[in-house]
Amino acid sequence: MSRIGVAAALLAAVACGGDKKPKDPFAAKIADAIPRLEQATGLKFKTPPKFEARTKDEVRQFLEQRFLTDMPDEDITGSERSYKRLGLLPDTLNLRTFMLSLLGEQIVGYYDPSTKVLYIVQGASDEMVGITVSHELVHALQDQYISLDSLQGVKHKNDRQMAAQAVLEGQATFEQLSSMLGGGTMVANLPGGWERVRGIIRDNSASMPIFSSAPMLIQETLLFPYLSGAEFIRNFKEKNVGKPPFGQMPVSTEQVLHDDRFFLNRDAPTVVILPPLLSGKSVYENDLGEFETRLFLFQHLKDRDAAYRGAAGWDGDRYSLFETAKGEGLAWVSVWDTSVDAAEVFDLMDTAILKRFGVVKPSQATQTSRVYEARGRSISVTATEVGGRPVVVYVDVPAGASTAVFDLARIRLEQ
Helix, strand or coil, rough: CCCCHHHHHHHHHHHHCCCCCCCHHHHHHHHHHHHHHHHHHHHHHCCEEEEECCCCHHHHHHHHHHHHHCHHHHHHHHHHHHHHHHCCCCCCCCHHHHHHHHHHHCCCCCEEECCEEEEEEECHHHHHHHHHHHHHHHHHHCCCCCCCHHHHCCCCCCHHHHHHHHHHHHHHHHHHHHHCCCCCHHHHHHCHHHHHHHHHHHHHHHHHHHHHHHHHHHHHHHHHHHHHHHHHHHHHHHHHHCCCCCCCCCHHHHHHHHHHHHCCCCCCCEEEEECCCCCEEEEEEECCHHHHHHHHHHHCCCCCHHHHHHCCEEEEEEEEEEEEEEEEEEEEEHHHHHHHHHHHHHHHHHHHHHHHHHHCCCCCEEEEEEEEECCEEEEEEEEECCEEEEEEEEEEEECCCCCCCCHHHHHHEEE
């Protein structure tokens, strides 16, 4: 999912505590924030950041245009259809329309790496301007050391893009809070510590009606870079004192979620290369990663522990959305750390199918494969091996179409 600037509103209660202050010019707020952020990050601005005041409508139009550029029809339509096929979005949702409406909610400001300008909404409250300036100035600072546009422009590698966003938004969130609350020890000084920070950020989503109405997938993928990203940055700063987090970025949400898989053994994901379809036409490819695999399991199981446990053995995945003579289909191939992990997720996916589609009996069943007929669809889940690695294959096609959509032996797995 594309990055949407919702952090400022969600962080308001944490950073400001509701106190009112006299209105200050934007320039004064920026001048005040710069030395605090430079000290917190250990980085200096190479050139002074630029800012411009705009009306709310002007900023919204600007963000909408950026969204249209960053998410062309192929990507937004492909991801929407794929997530609907996985049961992660309702069939009635128009993803582009919903995301554009979400952009208009709680707009305060936005740093644009293409123009190198921080845009601030005229007439915004003093508290929200202070929060937004601190957060977006970190992005302006990042952009002087790495190319934000190139990181955000990764195509058809959803998991890697989410990991990069977690570093960028996580650093902006953590340093924003740190500078506003008096330094890097702010978490220890807050009642309830970091979990309390996470809770407050989540609780404040209730003040955003459109965000609150969003499907679980949209809410969680928008919050992930800020919550899990800030936690990653907190851990990074403890283990790499004085170093910026850009030297070797995490390449998967797995590395963001698990300390040991980034800071200890750098567990790089397996790259899954799908073979040509046996029939039909592929129209879109991407991956889910550990985090969205967790969301898939939770969406259908409604069991947080089972979803976390099942997704924890993830080591790589790829899905293909395709057209058959009978209609739309999807095939999702996931690689797992061990055969035990694959067996567990096979069972969980089997249970997820039953919970999603009701009490249905498999039309075909073995110890390692199930095929169900439900609501005009044929849905299969298979545990197998590819090149000696444990793999689970999930297929959803129109009833009457074959669930054998490609030659499994031709799947390529690369480190």
